[in-house]
Amino acid sequence: MQLPLTRFTADLERLLGRSAAPRDRFAIAVSGGPDSMALLALAHAAFPGQIEAATIDHGFRPEAAGEAAMVARWCGEHGIPHSILRPAAPITGNLQSAARAERYRLLWDWCDERGLAWLMTAHHADDQLETLLMRLNRGSGLAGLGGVRGRSDRLLRPLLLWRRSELADVAREAGCPTVQDPSNSDPRFDRAAIRLRLSETDWLDSISASRSAAALAEAEKALEWAVDGLEAQYVDQSGEEIRLSRIDFPREIQRRLLLRMLARLDPDLSPRGDAIDQALVQLALGKKYTIGGLLLSGGNAWTVKPAPPRRTSG
Numbered sequence: 001m002q003l004p005l006t007r008f009t010a011d012l013e014r015l016l017g018r019s020a021a022p023r024d025r026f027a028i029a030v031s032g033g034p035d036s037m038a039l040l041a042l043a044h045a046a047f048p049g050q051i052e053a054a055t056i057d058h059g060f061r062p063e064a065a066g067e068a069a070m071v072a073r074w075c076g077e078h079g080i081p082h083s084i085l086r087p088a089a090p091i092t093g094n095l096q097s098a099a100r101a102e103r104y105r106l107l108w109d110w111c112d113e114r115g116l117a118w119l120m121t122a123h124h125a126d127d128q129l130e131t132l133l134m135r136l137n138r139g140s141g142l143a144g145l146g147g148v149r150g151r152s153d154r155l156l157r158p159l160l161l162w163r164r165s166e167l168a169d170v171a172r173e174a175g176c177p178t179v180q181d182p183s184n185s186d187p188r189f190d191r192a193a194i195r196l197r198l199s200e201t202d203w204l205d206s207i208s209a210s211r212s213a214a215a216l217a218e219a220e221k222a223l224e225w226a227v228d229g230l231e232a233q234y235v236d237q238s239g240e241e242i243r244l245s246r247i248d249f250p251r252e253i254q255r256r257l258l259l260r261m262l263a264r265l266d267p268d269l270s271p272r273g274d275a276i277d278q279a280l281v282q283l284a285l286g287k288k289y290t291i292g293g294l295l296l297s298g299g300n301a302w303t304v305k306p307a308p309p310r311r312t313s314g
Helices: 005-016 034-046 063-077 095-114 125-137 164-173 190-199 206-234 251-265 273-284
Strands: 026-029 051-056 082-085 118-120 235-238 241-244 288-291 294-297 302-306
Touching (some): 034 051, 034 063, 034 164, 125 190, 251 294
16 A cells, blocks of 8 residues: 555645745644554655654653654654654643643644644544534534544544544554553543444444535534625624514525624633523514623614623612
């Protein structure tokens, strides 16, 4: 098996929207697992001299230091600059979400220090299917069901149309050493539990799911573009009052415009979906509704403003 460089280059350039140029410098996030080692091998073969790699050691497992050193050795043997990044302080709280936030903070700081324009991660089609199932189980809307995006500004995920098994083959063909993070098979984590169930199912196609997620992400992008124009045309602000002068839109457009109105007055407000649904019902009936500290009023036009202070008995 030869490395499928034509396929990889085409997928990457689809995300870039152009042909990769010699001046492009790519950062690769490499954990040492088969997926990220395959990405590293593909990127190095396709763009020699244009990539650097980094491995995050969160300090959660004693084996992590050795795994990072393994990646460093392989990179050294192939002339790839490599860095090991560690948090300055122990990670606390919700470990998975906190570790993810710290991981990307470390990676972006490193990219900026090294002058690396793009960051690539090894998310693939099976990851995408797992993400979609988790979000379906949580009742996500269109934005959530768009799944993992192929490109988010400078972040590129060129493997979303590659299966996990294909990447394992690439890693073996390239002679990459690999490790397995035990948390990936720990059923206490939602993703690992779903992965276990999917391994027992042969009728769900991860590539098809990834294509569906991409289509939903494009639909989300188109809706946001449309709402940008409607907000500019029909939403006005006078002091601390936001007014929507036209309301005869489909419900999803109404929902998005209302969320933007709320965010203008309270950017930190994160209303639950059922609260927004109930607000839309009340506004359509011409009534009032309170979310957080904001008062919403319906009728022929909708307004949002700070709710008056509650009267205290006394």
